[in-house]
Amino acid sequence: MSNVIVHSLFTEFDINLFKSGKHYRLYEKLGSHIIEVDGVRGTYFSVWAPSAKSVSVIGNFNAWNADEHKLNVRWDASGIWEGFIPNVGKGEVYKYKIQSNNNDIWTEKADPFARFCEHPPNTASIIWTADHKWKDKDWMGYRKEKNGLDKPYSVYEVHLGSWKKNAGNKFLTYTELAEDLVAYVKEMGYTHIEFMPIMEYPYDPSWGYQLTGYFAPTSRFGTPEEFKLLVDTFHQNDIGVILDWVPSHFPEDAHGLGFFDGSNLYEHPDRKKGYHTDWKSLIFNYGRNEVRAFLISNALFWLDQYHVDGLRVDAVASMLYLDYS
Structure with a gap:
């Protein structure tokens, strides 16, 4: 049983733009975003992985267990996997654990849209919001x-x-x-x-x-x-x-x-x-x-x-x- 709530930041228009190569603000949709769903704070995750059979978010918050938080694949053949995890927020480290349809290959990936990463040689992504009051x-x-x-x-x-x-x-x-x-x-x-x-x-x-x-x-x-x-x-x-x-x-x-x-x-x-x-x-x-x-x-x-x-x-x-x- 996955502890992920079905949720999306994507509209049909977003998906059409993405598929046609004309979505120029994908960073507002893909990646990890701290939001509130039904009064609960947490993080929405979305990742493009069209050849995947399953995609999980793994991190310290679930002891890197791929069975805890499995994302849902969208119905529109966009290849996007997404979902909302309650009570997971800024500063948590995470990766995507991906099982491929291609020979059941497993990969463990940093988030391509992550806003912050662990200090090398560590390689995980970090949920982040960069608040700054511009003075320019x-x-x-x-x-x-x-x-x-x-x-x-x-x-x-x-x-x-x-x-x-x-x-x-x-x-x-x-x-x-x-x-x-x-x-x-x-x-x-x-x-x-x-x-x-x-x-x-x-x-x-x-x-x-x-x-x-x-x-x-x-x-x-x-x-x-x-x-x-x-x-x-x-x-x-x-x-x-x-x-x-x-x-x-x-x-x-x-x-x-x-x-x-x-x-x-x-x-x-x-x-x-x-x-x-x-x-x-x-x-x-x-x-x-x-x-x-x-x-x-x-x-x-x-x-x-x-x-x-x-x-x-x-x-x-x-x-x-x-x-x-």
Whole structure:
């Protein structure tokens, strides 16, 4: 008996948009969302896993037992599994345990839409809400001028993990960077800062170019609201923020997007088109509508939720040319 209440955030219109690759705010529906159902607080979970036979939410709250909280598959052939778990809230760690129709393969995956992740090398997702009172109203009002392509641009590109270290060789936190890095960039006269990828990634030496948590600022430097504070502080100092964004490939780590539901869900099924030999990573299946909606939603997420001013898209050549490299 599963302790999951049947509930949905999806309308029929949402599903039609998703299937046609035109749902650009999927992060408002997929993933984990703290809500109230019939007067009870809890978390709604939804995940796209069309090849699954069963999908469970596992975590500390159920001793990682896949029989406790089984999600319900939608009737509309969207491949979305969903449900509401009462009394599970912010800060709980979780994963999806997926049994595939494909040879009964089992996978254990982080949430592709998680807003926060455990600190690597741990790999679970964390239920989160990033509350922040923005103070960049002025910048948001005139940034069109500052970000105009016909305006002077001077960009300071930075890898947050190695720009500067604390005593004991520790990373600076987002909060510390909001003091030190903002002051430095302002003093040097740059108009914009560009962060090398800050989305969650498992392997430090990759410098963030192998992503597993597309919707989560890395927990290495603090919480999502602390990253919002960093962006906010740059804006209050008249400095635009550009994010390095990697829609070109992703790593094969067991908890990541690869072979998600026991099938080539996010990656191209043809290994010649779906595997990047230089980087030993998987390549998105851009021909699949739902994958396009995932990526466009992700780009817009950072602009919408984090007030980011622009994206620098990584490895475009590898997306355009089949004979790349």
